[in-house]
Amino acid sequence: MTAASITAAPLTAEAFRPFGDVIAPDGAPDMMINGGRCERFHDLAQLSFEGGRAGISIFRSDASPLPYVLELMERHPVGSQAFLPMSASPYLVVVATDDAGKPGALHAFLAGPGQGVNYRAGTWHAPLIALEAAQPFAVVDRIGDRFSDGGNLEEFSLPEPVTVVIPAA
Amino acid sequence: MTAASITAAPLTAEAFRPFGDVIAPDGAPDMMINGGRCERFHDLAQLSFEGGRAGISIFRSDASPLPYVLELMERHPVGSQAFLPMSASPYLVVVATDDAGKPGALHAFLAGPGQGVNYRAGTWHAPLIALEAAQPFAVVDRIGDRFSDGGNLEEFSLPEPVTVVIPAA
Numbered sequence: 001m002t003a004a005s006i007t008a009a010p011l012t013a014e015a016f017r018p019f020g021d022v023i024a025p026d027g028a029p030d031m032m033i034n035g036g037r038c039e040r041f042h043d044l045a046q047l048s049f050e051g052g053r054a055g056i057s058i059f060r061s062d063a064s065p066l067p068y069v070l071e072l073m074e075r076h077p078v079g080s081q082a083f084l085p086m087s088a089s090p091y092l093v094v095v096a097t098d099d100a101g102k103p104g105a106l107h108a109f110l111a112g113p114g115q116g117v118n119y120r121a122g123t124w125h126a127p128l129i130a131l132e133a134a135q136p137f138a139v140v141d142r143i144g145d146r147f148s149d150g151g152n153l154e155e156f157s158l159p160e161p162v163t164v165v166i167p168a169a
Numbered sequence: 170m171t172a173a174s175i176t177a178a179p180l181t182a183e184a185f186r187p188f189g190d191v192i193a194p195d196g197a198p199d200m201m202i203n204g205g206r207c208e209r210f211h212d213l214a215q216l217s218f219e220g221g222r223a224g225i226s227i228f229r230s231d232a233s234p235l236p237y238v239l240e241l242m243e244r245h246p247v248g249s250q251a252f253l254p255m256s257a258s259p260y261l262v263v264v265a266t267d268d269a270g271k272p273g274a275l276h277a278f279l280a281g282p283g284q285g286v287n288y289r290a291g292t293w294h295a296p297l298i299a300l301e302a303a304q305p306f307a308v309v310d311r312i313g314d315r316f317s318d319g320g321n322l323e324e325f326s327l328p329e330p331v332t333v334v335i336p337a338a
Contacts, residue, residue, distance in 0.1 A: 061207040
């Protein structure tokens, strides 16, 4: 455990609103489709792909060692980035609004089954923090010149590492 | 069981190519990210959103009674539609290329854990056939005038129902 730590909160749309969207079925569906057998929760994320186009990729990540020690934040200034878990395993999300070109206060969330997130363009966020081995995510982000990172990736090394604490369930 | 039946095949990129894309990690990743901890399989689907924009919705479907009896096919002439399962449960996909404004020969596939599909614009497909109760999918499709269906939905009732057979594992 490092000197600095933050504790992950449950992921809710309200708490996440300053950073982007929670992509999850919430409340009543917007419409029923397929003869009433399927709920559609419609258009759940504010997407942007300035100067590029939308694409779907897959990220498959090692499980992160716990407790997770955060050293680096990143952001994509000209495109949103959505993470859609392709399993029911939880994962960690750490975000911050911008404070004069660097991350402001860090906020950690524990995303549960069926919860995706969309980072608004410019939202500082930790790299993908998977908790399961080979955990797969579909990622909807801006396809640019090369692997999405042409002019669309900024990184910031934290002045001191921060431990992300997951409360006992 | 109806008089007509088709048998679901395993879902592979090669078999699905006439209809769209399989969105899954396949072979070597296109790049390693996050300090070598995460594989990125890059830009896996041919997306189109003619006259609209990209959006992310969630479909949450009842489990379909088995054996599945298919009576209706549909297509979206001016937009691709990607289904990204948010659980590790399998689901059924039935597709057809177009034959003079109606579905040609039907092809059924059983999609496994970690496999999404993207229907190319104009590909005839069955409604979402979930096999698990309340099975959640993220859907990346064209947001148009209203709930994506303004001028972007055609349906075709099959002249006789077709049973989709899932082979024993």
